[in-house]
Amino acid sequence: MARTVWPDLAAQIPTGFSHGSTSIFAPAGTPAHSIFGLSMLVLGITLAIFLVVAGLFLYAVVRYRHRAEDANASREPSQIFGSNQIELSWTVIPILIVVLLFLATTRVIFMTQSIPKPASSLDINVVGHQFWWEYSYPKLGVVTANELHIPVSDPKKPTPSYLTMTSADTDHSFWVPRLAGKMDLIPNQINTMWMDPQQAGLYLGQCAQYCGVQHAKMLIRVYADSPADFAAWVAHQKQPAVESADPQAAAGRAIFQHNSCISCHTIAGTVATGRFGPDLTHVASRETIGSGAIPNNPANLRAFVDNPEHFKPGVLMPAMHMNDKDLDAITAYLASLK
Amino acid sequence: MAADAPVPAETAQTATTHSAPRRLVLDILNDWVTTVDHKKIGLMYIGYALVFLVVAGIQALLMRIQLSLPNNDFVSPQAFNSLFTMHGTTMVFFVGMPILFGFGNYLVPLMIGARDMAFPRLNAFSFWISAFGGILLYFSYFGASGLYGAGSAPDVGWFAYAPLTARVFSPGHSTDYWTLAILLSGIGSIGTALNIVATTICMRCPGMKLSRMPLLVWLYLVTSSLVFVAVSPLTAAQIMLMLDRYIGSHFFDTQAGGSAVLWMHFFWIFGHPEVYILILPAFAFANEIIPVFSRKAIFGYAAMVAASVGIGFISLSVWAHHMFTVGLGAGANTFFVLATMIISVPTGIKLFNWLATLWGGKIHFTASMMFAIGFLFQFLIAGLTGVMLSIAPFDWQLGNSYFVVAHFHYVLVGGILFMIFSAFYYWFPKMSGKMLSEKLGKWHFWIFLIGFHLTFDFMHVPGMLGMPRRIYTYEADRGWMIWNMIISSGAIFQAAGTLLFVYNMIWSYFKGPVAGPDPWDAWTLEWSTPSPPPAYNFAEIPSVASRRPLWDLKHPEDPDSNYE
Amino acid sequence: MSEAAVIPNVTTPEWELPSRGVVGMVCLIVAEAAIFTIFVVAYLYYVGKDRSGPTPREVLDLPIFTSVCLLSSSLTVHFAVAALHQARRGLCSLWLAATVLLGGIFLGGTAHEWYKLIVHDGLTIQTNLFGTTFYSLVGLHASHVIIGLIMLSLALIFSLNGSMTAKHTGRLEVLSLYWHFVDAVWVVVFTVVYILGR
Ligand code: HEA
Ligand code: HEA
Ligand code: CUA
Numbered sequence A: 001m002a003r004t005v006w007p008d009l010a011a012q013i014p015t016g017f018s019h020g021s022t023s024i025f026a027p028a029g030t031p032a033h034s035i036f037g038l039s040m041l042v043l044g045i046t047l048a049i050f051l052v053v054a055g056l057f058l059y060a061v062v063r064y065r066h067r068a069e070d071a072n073a074s075r076e077p078s079q080i081f082g083s084n085q086i087e088l089s090w091t092v093i094p095i096l097i098v099v100l101l102f103l104a105t106t107r108v109i110f111m112t113q114s115i116p117k118p119a120s121s122l123d124i125n126v127v128g129h130q131f132w133w134e135y136s137y138p139k140l141g142v143v144t145a146n147e148l149h150i151p152v153s154d155p156k157k158p159t160p161s162y163l164t165m166t167s168a169d170t171d172h173s174f175w176v177p178r179l180a181g182k183m184d185l186i187p188n189q190i191n192t193m194w195m196d197p198q199q200a201g202l203y204l205g206q207c208a209q210y211c212g213v214q215h216a217k218m219l220i221r222v223y224a225d226s227p228a229d230f231a232a233w234v235a236h237q238k239q240p241a242v243e244s245a246d247p248q249a250a251a252g253r254a255i256f257q258h259n260s261c262i263s264c265h266t267i268a269g270t271v272a273t274g275r276f277g278p279d280l281t282h283v284a285s286r287e288t289i290g291s292g293a294i295p296n297n298p299a300n301l302r303a304f305v306d307n308p309e310h311f312k313p314g315v316l317m318p319a320m321h322m323n324d325k326d327l328d329a330i331t332a333y334l335a336s337l338k
Numbered sequence B: 001m002a003a004d005a006p007v008p009a010e011t012a013q014t015a016t017t018h019s020a021p022r023r024l025v026l027d028i029l030n031d032w033v034t035t036v037d038h039k040k041i042g043l044m045y046i047g048y049a050l051v052f053l054v055v056a057g058i059q060a061l062l063m064r065i066q067l068s069l070p071n072n073d074f075v076s077p078q079a080f081n082s083l084f085t086m087h088g089t090t091m092v093f094f095v096g097m098p099i100l101f102g103f104g105n106y107l108v109p110l111m112i113g114a115r116d117m118a119f120p121r122l123n124a125f126s127f128w129i130s131a132f133g134g135i136l137l138y139f140s141y142f143g144a145s146g147l148y149g150a151g152s153a154p155d156v157g158w159f160a161y162a163p164l165t166a167r168v169f170s171p172g173h174s175t176d177y178w179t180l181a182i183l184l185s186g187i188g189s190i191g192t193a194l195n196i197v198a199t200t201i202c203m204r205c206p207g208m209k210l211s212r213m214p215l216l217v218w219l220y221l222v223t224s225s226l227v228f229v230a231v232s233p234l235t236a237a238q239i240m241l242m243l244d245r246y247i248g249s250h251f252f253d254t255q256a257g258g259s260a261v262l263w264m265h266f267f268w269i270f271g272h273p274e275v276y277i278l279i280l281p282a283f284a285f286a287n288e289i290i291p292v293f294s295r296k297a298i299f300g301y302a303a304m305v306a307a308s309v310g311i312g313f314i315s316l317s318v319w320a321h322h323m324f325t326v327g328l329g330a331g332a333n334t335f336f337v338l339a340t341m342i343i344s345v346p347t348g349i350k351l352f353n354w355l356a357t358l359w360g361g362k363i364h365f366t367a368s369m370m371f372a373i374g375f376l377f378q379f380l381i382a383g384l385t386g387v388m389l390s391i392a393p394f395d396w397q398l399g400n401s402y403f404v405v406a407h408f409h410y411v412l413v414g415g416i417l418f419m420i421f422s423a424f425y426y427w428f429p430k431m432s433g434k435m436l437s438e439k440l441g442k443w444h445f446w447i448f449l450i451g452f453h454l455t456f457d458f459m460h461v462p463g464m465l466g467m468p469r470r471i472y473t474y475e476a477d478r479g480w481m482i483w484n485m486i487i488s489s490g491a492i493f494q495a496a497g498t499l500l501f502v503y504n505m506i507w508s509y510f511k512g513p514v515a516g517p518d519p520w521d522a523w524t525l526e527w528s529t530p531s532p533p534p535a536y537n538f539a540e541i542p543s544v545a546s547r548r549p550l551w552d553l554k555h556p557e558d559p560d561s562n563y564e
Numbered sequence C: 001m002s003e004a005a006v007i008p009n010v011t012t013p014e015w016e017l018p019s020r021g022v023v024g025m026v027c028l029i030v031a032e033a034a035i036f037t038i039f040v041v042a043y044l045y046y047v048g049k050d051r052s053g054p055t056p057r058e059v060l061d062l063p064i065f066t067s068v069c070l071l072s073s074s075l076t077v078h079f080a081v082a083a084l085h086q087a088r089r090g091l092c093s094l095w096l097a098a099t100v101l102l103g104g105i106f107l108g109g110t111a112h113e114w115y116k117l118i119v120h121d122g123l124t125i126q127t128n129l130f131g132t133t134f135y136s137l138v139g140l141h142a143s144h145v146i147i148g149l150i151m152l153s154l155a156l157i158f159s160l161n162g163s164m165t166a167k168h169t170g171r172l173e174v175l176s177l178y179w180h181f182v183d184a185v186w187v188v189v190f191t192v193v194y195i196l197g198r
């Protein structure tokens, strides 16, 4: 356990008990809210059933225990074989409860899965890859990876984001508990879901369908931006890659373009048009790399390019085996891609 | 318990205590390997399952060590992925199925007054083919892409979703071992199920009408019938997967237009009934044990039978509740919500009938009964979390999270494993002729109970805090660590409890008090034979006039036959 | 140690239970039917979803003659059982031989069809989804025909050398049940593959 990071225990306890950053009980969008409401109803009903039934069991077990000191302890109790009335009642009451639960459920299912899409909504295509996320905004002409930006949706003037999802390889599942329930990404199939965060901020989640070795580090980061911030972000992302004047970055660009990097990565405005790995056009503007696995800083970028396995064993990007000089140059180049 | 001595019979000569000459180990081995006696086959099933219980339990311990801390690197991601795959596959196919078939094999012929199963040789064949399946699964540690360790065991998860199992995503042979193992175990299960059905229908002793069969036999009949319609689809799907992997067909090959969702349907058409195949025998044990230790007849026999048959049928139409997040559409989701929730009605009937059986009884707290009572409470909770998952929108949040893992361990461990332990304390005397130590049994119960609740109660929480299942590690800032620590600590208690149980069995086998034919003063036919029963079970085929033949015998003044 | 209790013999009126063989075979048939169902579902699911040819319409011909042969073998095996029941062994052998012959013709027909598909149309199990589902479904059925034919041939041999007598009617009946099942499955396969699927 050499590399184990012992987290600060004291810091664990409060988040452990309060609504942590991915708790389903801290909804921040409409789908999550309606699920939350339904789940409270269900928890209430099941709790009531539990209390009644467990109470009866407890009573029976205590009250009817064999007591050796009883006068007729060795006599068999009277044998009862059944009673139609009683049996009927405990058939009918559960049926009624089931009907109630079913009606409440149906309402939420249709409210979430079958309401018409408003014209003011934002379309986003999501493609799941082993082990990263590809996001594109077809109407805005933006392609990015791993960090999803969406606008905050004001309930009075809703601008929900609609995700159209599929997979490039195995099954994945998109799950940001505070915004909405999960939805799977399946090859050859298009699924949709929507979310409408009502407060700006960062919402975390992660892939929820086992998809291979690094399923655990296929993390999701959704940034809900105010409309102004979102517009600025879009405007920036639309630009082609920055051409840095720094000589080392320029050298890095050359190395990048002469390596196999370009067969897997796209950098808009350059010869790099690979689609197998994440788009790197504005990689430096992201806060993390490796699908949320590590913070994005030059040191980590360098280490990642040198040997991605170090952070994500089983990752599909091969170690590039470059010398230190080339690595430094590439790092400078990538870090310049703001 | 005070019982008037059962009628001594002509069978006296067949006392099992005759002093046979000592035999060579090889002779004994040969005896067991070539046996077609349902009792020996039953015991082999049980022994085999116990070995695998410890193996898969150790795998669980390793996973719990890895998960007790965030960003831990006790095992590699590949190793972790094969740990949960092997743990799940082993527990379901090579612990749950064989142990239940083992008890069924042992008990069903005895309880219906038969001398053996309908097809003794098929019985032996079924056992050996399933056993071979299990060995093949573990051989993957050596055989699949070389001897270099844990990475080569299957790592596709116990439901092995396509296209992860395709050659491109799962090179090497580990997945081939997985399919083959499941295929063989499936063939064995179908064989044994066929045998149990034919035995119950064709081998009952005179007077044992269907309406007089012990409930255990009824439940085994339903379970076995379910096996035909549930395990066969799995067999078919495994054949398709093998064709895909070996000769390049395209059933689940998404690159050639094949469908990933089709596999999910096929798997869960098997997988859901499978969980009822596993739980019904546990219900069956409860149906025998709870009445005997409450000293009362089972309440609502006919309703119990009807509910079991009902569960069997409904369970065939609910499979897509494992697929609420697959994008089936609102209509299909709604249908499967209703079908799934309806199953709580017959299940509730069972629970309430057990309650009514306890009511007004004289409950004896033997180790066996304590496990059964634990089962009742835990199954209630497990069922209610199941109902939460069946609420599709709730499942969009909880599905594939640790909440699901908590739900199904609550059923599989809190329900089935508890009832299996209960069955051991109850029938071990019949099988071995020796009583298990009650004192150790109660220690076992309390230690395991504490471990169970530490592990699986707290496992619901990280699920609700957003922790998905099947992750080899997690981020430190999510607030999941404290829960995982508690969960892992519980696993240690469970291991200690299990060790105590194994020790109890070994110790009691050699040193335990002699059981006699009927230590619990029970009512079904198996207790009319010596313990352990002779090879032919009954020197004279009995005939019965009610559901509780030994009650009639012990209470000639008030036999059950007056009431049925 | 030996206080084994024996239940007093309650007088029961005649206690007759179904035959093990028939019950066992019915169980097997249910299980097999479930397997076939899954293959049929896969076939129907993928009908028309191919990304490349050949399609069923282009290459499949209706195997009417061989189907008639297979279906009529259900009758002949039935007559064989009836003949054995009346202890007419010679007649039984005759009907068994007819059954084996009809089944053989069916298998030959399948072999011929596959030869044509593979060699002339270039359709193998790897070609496309149609190839995958067609060969596996029809092949699964054909393998059942082969097993049935082997068993029937054995019965024929036993019948010819005299070791099968009227006492064995029950066993032959179990075998005939299996054969009826194989025929019934063909009706489904035929409908799905050659009618709906085309
Ligand atoms: C023996 C095993 C067993 C049993 C008996 C059950 C019983 C039930 N299960 Fe469970 N389940 C599993 C084993 C089992 N399950 C496994 C292994 C998985 C996961 C597989 C995997 O993904 O790896 C799973 C997963 C699973 C899911 C999918 C979750 C997901 O992956 O997203 C769902 C969803 O509906 C579900 C529901 C239910 C329900 C409704 C019942 C019902 O049968 C429960 C009925 C019982 C009661 C309700 C309690 C008693 C009733 C009353 C007291 C009457 C009154 C009550 C009411 C009216 C509500 N189960
Ligand atoms: C019958 C079924 C069954 C049983 C009994 C268990 C029992 C246990 N299970 Fe398991 N489990 C499954 C069926 C079962 N499980 C299935 C189907 C899955 C899904 C797999 C998948 O996702 O594909 C799963 C998955 C699963 C996971 C999730 C993995 C993941 O998603 O990442 C975890 C994690 O904690 C877990 C833990 C446990 C524990 C702690 C026990 C404990 O109850 C075990 C207790 C037993 C022991 C501890 C053994 C005793 C040991 C000894 C006597 C020896 C002691 C010796 C030494 C210590 C050297 N199980
Ligand atoms: Cu992607 Cu798990």
Ligand SMILES: [Cu+2]
Pocket (backbone or CB within 6 Å): B271, B272, B275, B319, B321, B322
């Ligand atoms: Cu299920």
